[in-house]
Amino acid sequence: MTTTIDATLARRVNRGSGENAYKCYQCKKCSTGCPVAGFGDLHPAQIMRAVQLGAVEAAVDSRFIWLCTGCETCTTRCPQGIDIAAIMDELRMIAREEHRVRSDAPFANILKLNYDSFRRWGRLYEVELLALDKATRLSSLTDDVVMGIRMFLKGKINPLPTFGDRAQMKRMTDVADRINRDKRAVSRAMDLPDTASLPPASPGGVR
Amino acid sequence: MSRVAYYPGCSLHGTARELESSFVGTAVKLGVDLVEIPGWECCGNTAAHATNRLLATALPANEMAKVKDDMGLERVAVPCAACFARFMATNHEVEDADTAHDVAQVVGRPYAGGVGVLNLVDFYHDEVGLEALEAKAVRPFAGLKVAAYYGCLLTRPPKITLAEDPEYPTHMDEVLETLGCEPVEWTFKTDCCGASLALCEQAVVVELVRKIIVNARACGAQAIACACPLCQVNLDSRQGDIKKTDPSWIDVPIVYLSQFVGRAIGVGAADLGLKKHMVAAEALLA
Numbered sequence: 404m405t406t407t408i409d410a411t412l413a414r415r416v417n418r419g420s421g422e423n424a425y426k427c428y429q430c431k432k433c434s435t436g437c438p439v440a441g442f443g444d445l446h447p448a449q450i451m452r453a454v455q456l457g458a459v460e461a462a463v464d465s466r467f468i469w470l471c472t473g474c475e476t477c478t479t480r481c482p483q484g485i486d487i488a489a490i491m492d493e494l495r496m497i498a499r500e501e502h503r504v505r506s507d508a509p510f511a512n513i514l515k516l517n518y519d520s521f522r523r524w525g526r527l528y529e530v531e532l533l534a535l536d537k538a539t540r541l542s543s544l545t546d547d548v549v550m551g552i553r554m555f556l557k558g559k560i561n562p563l564p565t566f567g568d569r570a571q572m573k574r575m576t577d578v579a580d581r582i583n584r585d586k587r588a589v590s591r592a593m594d595l596p597d598t599a600s601l602p603p604a605s606p607g608g609v610r
Numbered sequence: 611m612s613r614v615a616y617y618p619g620c621s622l623h624g625t626a627r628e629l630e631s632s633f634v635g636t637a638v639k640l641g642v643d644l645v646e647i648p649g650w651e652c653c654g655n656t657a658a659h660a661t662n663r664l665l666a667t668a669l670p671a672n673e674m675a676k677v678k679d680d681m682g683l684e685r686v687a688v689p690c691a692a693c694f695a696r697f698m699a700t701n702h703e704v705e706d707a708d709t710a711h712d713v714a715q716v717v718g719r720p721y722a723g724g725v726g727v728l729n730l731v732d733f734y735h736d737e738v739g740l741e742a743l744e745a746k747a748v749r750p751f752a753g754l755k756v757a758a759y760y761g762c763l764l765t766r767p768p769k770i771t772l773a774e775d776p777e778y779p780t781h782m783d784e785v786l787e788t789l790g791c792e793p794v795e796w797t798f799k800t801d802c803c804g805a806s807l808a809l810c811e812q813a814v815v816v817e818l819v820r821k822i823i824v825n826a827r828a829c830g831a832q833a834i835a836c837a838c839p840l841c842q843v844n845l846d847s848r849q850g851d852i853k854k855t856d857p858s859w860i861d862v863p864i865v866y867l868s869q870f871v872g873r874a875i876g877v878g879a880a881d882l883g884l885k886k887h888m889v890a891a892e893a894l895l896a
């Protein structure tokens with residue numbers, strides 16, 4: 404894998420999330436408390452280091468950012484007061500903006516369908532979300548089918564949507580999307596590109 | 611009789627309808643007048659704050675502006691822990707003038723904070739109060755051992771939730787004790803159940819759920835009390851998956867705090883909604 408160093412990454416993360424990744428001194432407390440630290444490629448402290456270094460592939464392309472549950476344990480415990488969960492959110496936004504969401508990140512699809520669903524109905528329509536996920540992500544087709552049927556029979560699942568104030572929801576999402584898009588465009592334009600690509604390390608070249 | 615605005619949130623009209631019916635049932639019996647916010651919308655959940663921070667702050671602001679300006683109320687009950695966390699985050703974010711300005715543009719009117727937000731635990735612990743609750747508990751439990759499970763968003767991060775003791779909270783334990791239950795001391799009170807990863811990273815969620823329930827049982831709990839629709843669904847439904855690889859697994863019922871309260875103050879079985887659960891809980895709460 405080539406390594407790209409983008410010296411603007413931490414600044415972009417900072418403008419989006421308000422968080423300063425350079426305050427991280429690698430105590431790794433975020434990783435020891437993270438429920439999913441052992442399930443991904445990297446753990447939270449490594450993501451923080453990657454952001455500091457501007458190692459785009461490691462940070463933005465990691466599978467870990469799509470495993471983060473947003474449990475806020477890291478944010479609560481970080482001795483430097485960094486909102487690490489907000490940095491994970493920001494990396495997910497960058498990944499989507501730059502069309503570099505990896506293929507084994509099913510949570511990205513869930514988040515998108517969820518957003519579309521509450522935008523459409525004013526409220527999240529759980530059954531529609533699950534159906535559309537199955538329709539757009541083949542690997543999910545057989546997941547939890549038996550359990551879903553059992554839950555339905557027990558009356559746990561409501562097959563029908565309920566509606567919020569849909570006109571107001573549409574207005575709010577339109578305005579928020581516009582303001583957000585404009586601000587992020589300005590933010591992107593503030594940095595001159597400052598990127599270098601390092602060749603892959605040669606095998607056996609380390610002494 | 612106190613009057614409080616009520617924001618159900620999407621889950622309470624979906625997979626957590628028994629949380630809604632048991633919560634409303636207890637409020638009626640406890641003499642709290644819940645007024646549902648007219649035309650309430652989704653709080654935005656993880657999808658909003660992982661996509662567009664401004665929208666994530668604005669959606670709860672829209673609801674709280676209705677509470678304050680249209681309904682003339684000071685507090686809103688938000689029984690879903692995930693919605694609660696978003697409402698609290700909004701109250702924190704609008705303290706920043708620039709954010710408040712953008713939020714007003716999105717919502718169409720200003721909201722500068724000031725509406726109190728009650729989660730399920732706060733509702734019984736603070737709005738009703740332990741003394742009043744004890745007085746109404748006509749059918750108290752006889753020392754049922756329960757693990758109070760808070761999960762993530764009732765207490766974290768404390769600068770948002772203003773939780774007194776975010777790592778080892780006790781308010782839910784106190785409510786359970788008031789009802790005659792015996793809360794157990796245990797390790798995974800505030801650990802994460804995997805939340806909405808359940809929709810796509812099933813293996814991860816099954817492992818997180820397994821660890822939580824094993825510890826509760828090892829510490830003597832006969833049931834786990836929760837206050838979040840995602841926690842309830844994950845802990846309740848994933849025990850079926852655990853059993854596929856561990857036939858000796860012993861099920862532990864996962865029960866909303868409002869169902870415990872309802873059982874103790876005499877809310878009817880239909881409103882308690884225990885039939886909806888995957889792991890049978892009716893015998894334990896009969």
Ligand code: SF4
Binds near residue numbers: 429481487
């Ligand atoms: S807890 Fe904070 S300071 Fe420590 S490694 Fe994690 S981000 Fe860095």
Ligand code: SF4
Binds near residue numbers: 440
């Ligand atoms: S918020 Fe994400 S990164 Fe932080 S501890 Fe929770 S799962 Fe791990």
